[in-house]
Amino acid sequence: MAVLSEEQSMLRDAAKSWVQEKSPVTAFRKMRDSGAELGYDAAAWNEMAEMGWAGVIIPEEYGGSNFGYLSMGLILEELGRTLTASPLLASALAAASALVLGGTDAQKSEWLPKIAEGTAVGALAVDEGAHHAPDRVAAEVKGGKLSGKKTFVLEGMAANVFVVSAKGDDGALGLYLVRGDDAGVTRTRLHLADSRGAANVEFKDAAAEPLTGGKDLLEKVLDRARAGLAAEMLGSAIQAFETTLDYLKVRVQFGQVIGSFQALQHRAAKMFTDLELARSTVEAALAAIDADSPDTPELVSLAKAKMGDTFHLVSNEMVQMHGGIGMTDAHDAGFYLKRARAAEAAFGNQAFHRDRYARIQGY
Amino acid sequence: MADFGGTDLEAFRAEARAWIEANFPASLKGKPNPMMREERANPSADQEAWRKAMGDKGWGVPTWPAAYGGGGLSPAEGRIIQQELGRAGAYNPIGGMGVMMFGPTLLEYGTEDQKREHIPPIVKGDLQWCQGYSEPGAGSDLASLQTRAEDKGDHFLINGQKIWTSGAQFAQWCFCLVRTDTSKKHEGISFVLIDMDQPGVEVRPIQLINGTSPFCETFFTDARAEKKNLVGPLNGGWTIGKRLLQHERSGLSGGGGMFGMGKSLEQLAKEYIGVDEQGRVADADLRARVIQNDMDWRAFQQTAMRAMAESKGNSGPSAATSIMKNAATSTLQTRAELTIEIMGHQGLGWSGDEFNKEEKEAVRSWLGGKATTIYGGSQEIQSNIISKRILGLPDLTQSH
Structure with a gap:
């Protein structure tokens, strides 16, 4: 765990106790069973916003606290522990970053205060196929009207404003704001294995306002989203590991708790090792963003790839080590397994980020 | 990096710099430490003079108590000496198992008489x-x-x-x-x-x-x-x-010191394999494995930095230290395997002029590195320590 400031420690402790009391995994299960159209519990999201979490990276003049990305990561990590679904990542981190970094004063004034208080939800619409490929964009803006199809938009069902990647009149890639209530916006709910609120979104001549910064802005916003998602994955992976470790200490076979078998002990030690390494990369990526460090892109790719591998391993081991009970829907193991794969695929999987890391290093 | 008492430290830095400049023989600048090499049996006059100067000053072990000949300095001052040695291209001539393992243990458990007898010769580098x-x-x-x-x-x-x-x-x-x-x-x-x-x-x-x-x-x-x-x-x-083994493991997981970290794998791969039209290493399968190793090493380095920050910070001892030896050694062994694979047959050269120095070192480093997961507590023993002491998993009871 990074060395935290007093404010950060308080924020983390507050998140930890709220998650334990108000949003255990049973809350996620209830949300899933209800078939909630938004993919999250709106009442819980209101509570989170009331505690100021949606304003953590937003400047004070727009209603936020400007605590930074490492602070936001601490909250996402705690939420990840119990798989708490909310628009915190898509709206308060990703869409808010796009506005903070590339918005005009008018755009910031219109959206950031509402995002900070949780009354508006933003979403990032960048991909157009089954794989994350931010360079492959067919969506176009002509005369201020955006047309194109975006896939796997996180919180796409809830979004009041979309941050959309598209080619402008000059053919250059950039980000645009499109209002959720524009007549040219059509959403299709995606029912994915992880039960979150993803959607395919079609834009037909929707009114689009440009953000400033072009492709650089897109990369910066994506890196912030990736690092935040990695923090959420860290929390989920740690909880999956701890739940499994608890089980190893109580499940008896052959007259022993199965955690006394060395074959399982060494696999547990391997998971712990990978979690410690992954934590270092996630915290380094978030700290690099806060410091506006030039090695941010490579540290973010390192974090997303390492965290993806680690969550992948731990979620598989969670099912295997629980045995038959881990295969049942009544147990939480399946939730972590499904969430792991969805989170891996979002904003670039391990293969994507390994390749990106090497390209940044020049090989 | 914010250190408290900055002015005093800056004054100390100037003092350290001046002393090193006055005492470090120019002929040794940038030369390797003879400590771990054959030549240590027959040191040159300059090597001896440098050892004696550092030994008398106590700066080879800057934070050990001055009462036994150590530097008697704070950790912050100790880091400054390390930095200034590096800046001057100077090695620390005081080292070995006395410094790494035995000295710290004796300082903790020895009697006053034992410390007075055995610590000063370690500080001076007089015996091993x-x-x-x-x-x-x-x-x-x-x-x-x-x-x-x-x-x-x-x-x-x-x-x-x-x-x-x-x-x-x-x-x-x-x-x-x-x-x-x-x-x-x-x-x-x-x-x-x-x-x-x-x-x-x-x-x-x-x-x-x-x-x-x-x-x-x-x-x-x-x-x-x-x-x-x-x-x-x-x-x-x-x-x-x-307790002494803990000192040994913390020394072993430093990682980089165990091998000459010469050229990076991607540099070697570009030289021996070549690149495609996009500048990528031409062998896609090899490239993927080089990337994986490169990133594993970076994650280890980030963890070493985190553990150091945590040990100085407010969060208590870091659990990260328990994983360091296995993480470092497995990554470095893979790195050595990749190095000889990249070099092909040239990477198997044992001796002779048909192979350059780098190639001959690669094969020996690959083989020598196999010891790192065996000594100082094998990889399996480290996994036992993590699972039992950190994770609290129980011992096997006798089966019936």
Whole structure:
């Protein structure tokens, strides 16, 4: 765990106790069973916003606290522990970053205060196929009207404003704001294995306002989203590991708790090792963003790839080590397994980020 | 980096810089430390002068107490010395097992008399220590060691065989785990200091698969250890011996120091394999594995930095330290495998002019590196430590 400031420690402790009391995994299960159209519990999201979490990276003049990305990561990590679904990542981190970094004063004034208080939800619409490929964009803006199809938009069902990647009149890639209530916006709910609120979104001549910064802005916003998602994955992976470790200490076979078998002990030690390494990369990526460090892109790719591998391993081991009970829907193991794969695929999987890391290093 | 008392530290930096400039022989600038090389048996006059200067100053072990000849400096001042040595292209001539392992342990557990006798020669680099731990029948199960120390009134009589005694052929003294009670396992072990310069001690270097002989077999036949050289209580050596291993592991997981980290894998891959039209390493399968290793190493480095920040910060001892040895050694072994794979047949050159220095070092480094997951607590022992001590998983009970 990074060395935290007093404010950060308080924020983390507050998140930890709220998650334990108000949003255990049973809350996620209830949300899933209800078939909630938004993919999250709106009442819980209101509570989170009331505690100021949606304003953590937003400047004070727009209603936020400007605590930074490492602070936001601490909250996402705690939420990840119990798989708490909310628009915190898509709206308060990703869409808010796009506005903070590339918005005009008018755009910031219109959206950031509402995002900070949780009354508006933003979403990032960048991909157009089954794989994350931010360079492959067919969506176009002509005369201020955006047309194109975006896939796997996180919180796409809830979004009041979309941050959309598209080619402008000059053919250059950039980000645009499109209002959720524009007549040219059509959403299709995606029912994915992880039960979150993803959607395919079609834009037909929707009114689009440009953000400033072009492709650089897109990369910066994506890196912030990736690092935040990695923090959420860290929390989920740690909880999956701890739940499994608890089980190893109580499940008896052959007259022993199965955690006394060395074959399982060494696999547990391997998971712990990978979690410690992954934590270092996630915290380094978030700290690099806060410091506006030039090695941010490579540290973010390192974090997303390492965290993806680690969550992948731990979620598989969670099912295997629980045995038959881990295969049942009544147990939480399946939730972590499904969430792991969805989170891996979002904003670039391990293969994507390994390749990106090497390209940044020049090989 | 914010250090408190910045002005004082800056003054100290100026002092350190001036002293190094005045004392470090220009002929040694940028040269490797002779400590771990064959030439240490025959040091040059400048190498000797530099060792003596640093030894007298106590700056080879800057944070050890001045009462025993150490630098008596704060950790922050110690880091400044390290930085200024690096800046001047100077190596620290004071090192070895006395500095890394035995000294810190004796400072913690030794009597005042023992510290006054044994610490100053380590500080000055006047003599070297070796480690008498493993035996042919006691490797990972170290506590099963059988070397006997018999009570003869004013001294112990030592009989038995040690193995993997690193640097025993260069050492004047040995810190040794011996059996003083055969009726108990862990509680029958004592920690004694043995003078290697006596008739009952025989040392035979062992040649390893990479051609070097960093380890020895050491035979004790009616060797003597004075009673005053028992460290800690009789039959209380296991605790001290384990503490010393922690110093050893923290030294071993430094990582980079274990191998010459010369060229990066991607540089080597570009040279030996070539690149495609996009500038990527032309062999896609190899490239993917190089990337994985590169990123594993970066994650390890980030963890080393985090552990250091945490140890100085407010969050208590870092759990991250327990994973360091396995993480570092497995990544570096893979790196060595990739290096010879990239070099192809050239990476298997053992000797002769058909192979360059880098290639010949690659093959020996690959082979020598296999030891890193065996010594200092094998990879499996490290996994046992993590699973039992950190994760709290229980021991196996006898099956029925």
